Amino acid sequence: MSFSPNLFLANMNAKGGPAKPSRFEVILPIPQSVAQFIEQGILEKVLNLPSVIFDNVEDAVNNVLGVNQDASESSTNYGGATITRYLALQCESAELPGKTLATSEAKIYGPIFKVPTQTIYNDITLTFLCSNEFYERKLFERYLESIMPHDTNNLRFPRGSGRGDGYLTNITVIQYDEFIKKIYSVELRDAFPIGIAPQPLSWQDDGFHRLSVQFAYQRYITKYDGAYDLGQAAGAIFGSKGADLLKGVLGKAESAVRLGSQVGAVGGLLGIDKSIQGTKLAGAVSGFANKAKSIGSSFGRFFS
Numbered sequence: 001m002s003f004s005p006n007l008f009l010a011n012m013n014a015k016g017g018p019a020k021p022s023r024f025e026v027i028l029p030i031p032q033s034v035a036q037f038i039e040q041g042i043l044e045k046v047l048n049l050p051s052v053i054f055d056n057v058e059d060a061v062n063n064v065l066g067v068n069q070d071a072s073e074s075s076t077n078y079g080g081a082t083i084t085r086y087l088a089l090q091c092e093s094a095e096l097p098g099k100t101l102a103t104s105e106a107k108i109y110g111p112i113f114k115v116p117t118q119t120i121y122n123d124i125t126l127t128f129l130c131s132n133e134f135y136e137r138k139l140f141e142r143y144l145e146s147i148m149p150h151d152t153n154n155l156r157f158p159r160g161s162g163r164g165d166g167y168l169t170n171i172t173v174i175q176y177d178e179f180i181k182k183i184y185s186v187e188l189r190d191a192f193p194i195g196i197a198p199q200p201l202s203w204q205d206d207g208f209h210r211l212s213v214q215f216a217y218q219r220y221i222t223k224y225d226g227a228y229d230l231g232q233a234a235g236a237i238f239g240s241k242g243a244d245l246l247k248g249v250l251g252k253a254e255s256a257v258r259l260g261s262q263v264g265a266v267g268g269l270l271g272i273d274k275s276i277q278g279t280k281l282a283g284a285v286s287g288f289a290n291k292a293k294s295i296g297s298s299f300g301r302f303f304s
Contacts, residue, residue, distance in 0.1 A: 016177060016183075017178075019175065019177065019183065020178075023175065023176040023177065023178065024094060024173065024174060024175055024176065025088055025091075025173075025174045025176065026087070026088055026091040026094045026126060026171065026172070026173055026174075027084060027088060027171065027172040027173075027174070028084060028087045028088070028091075028126070028169070028171050029084050029169050029170065029171075030083050030084065030087075030139075030143070030169065031146075031166060031167055031168070031169055033146055033156075033166065033167060034142060034143050034146045034167065035083060083139070086135075087128065087136075087139075090128045090129050090131075090136060091126055091127070091128055092127050092128065092129050092210065093126070093127040094124070094125075094126050094127070094173055095124050095125065095173075096173060096175070096184075096186060097121060097122060097124050097173075097186060097188065097217075097220050098122045099119055099120060099121045099122065099220075100119075100120050100122070101116040101117075101118075101119060101120070102116070102117050102118045102119070102120050103115060103116050103117060104117050119219070121217060121218070121219055121220060123194065123214050123215060123216050123217075124173075124188070124214070124215050124217075125197075125212050125213065125214050125215075126212070126213050126215065127210050127211065127212045127213075128210065128211045128212075128213070129208055129209075129210060130199075130208065130209035130210065130211055134209075136211045137196070137199070137211050140193055140196055140211065140213050141196065143167070143192075143193050144193055144196065146167055147167045147192060147193075158190070158192075167192050168190045168191065168192055169190075169191055169192065170187055170188065170189055170190070170191065171187070171188040171191045171215065171217070172185060172186070172187050172188075173185065173186050173188070182223075184222075184223075184224065185222075185223045186220045186221065186222050186223070187220060187221045187223065188215070188217040188219075188220045189217060189218050189219050189220065189221065190217055190218040190219075191215050191216065191217035191218075192215065192216060192217075193213050193214065193215055194214050194215065194216045195213070195214040196211065196212070196213055196214075197211070197212035197213070197214070199211065
């Protein structure tokens with residue numbers, strides 16, 4: 001059978017077209033034990049400005065929705081969401097990790113054959129663009145220093161004595177399609193940096209500094225969610241506060257739908273009159289929830 005360009009294009013388009021390696025994002029939370037020793041420079045203060053401005057708006061909306069921020073746990077139990085967002089923007093290149101099966105030779109009868117013995121996860125390398133503050137190199141040098149200080153050479157415990165005292169983190173690498181839809185993502189469990197690549201200096205080079213950092217990890221978990229990342233779209237405009245606010249509104253809408261169903265069910269158990277009242281209340285609550293979800297869906301279609 002001869003090669004048909006039209007058949008090849010139809011085959012690719014049936015699966016949404018070719019995936020592009022440029023559509024990616026790396027989420028690298030920094031542990032508290034590392035973040036607390038990092039000075040908040042001018043660049044980080046500027047990056048944190050959208051979140052600061054959005055605080056008052058978020059508090060006002062949360063008061064209307066009845067969301068208790070103190071009771072809800074942060075999306076990441078790490079040092080700084082601002083640093084994480086900054087590194088996601090500065091990460092120029094990454095890689096989806098690979099793994100291999102270690103084998104050993106065995107022989108029972110006849111030819112020798114191989115049997116798998118364990119899984120080997122390969123290290124990954126992340127490359128970051130460097131700013132004029134050299135913030136990226138200072139950050140990861142401090143990270144390595146927190147693992148093993150140069151003056152004592154005493155290795156820090158990986159998980160520390162308390163929450164946030166260790167140096168391990170979970171890195172997420174996300175592959176998107178053309179419309180900010182997650183088509184594949186991996187979470188590197190218990191990751192930490194093991195090396196910083198040299199940065200060459202030359203009078204002939206008028207380009208940008210790039211910092212390559214190598215990470216080791218225990219294992220990775222593959223996630224196939226296929227959802228549109230509304231949080232990323234909101235975060236790109238309003239910062240992390242906008243992303244958290246949108247997630248809170250959508251979560252509140254789902255809770256309202258469940259509440260409306262429960263009220264209607266209880267009304268049915270208590271009697272006809274209360275059933276009618278409960279049904280009306282359930283319908284009102286469900287209507288509000290569906291309206292909130294409709295707004296969220298419209299928001300998603302706008303960015304897609």
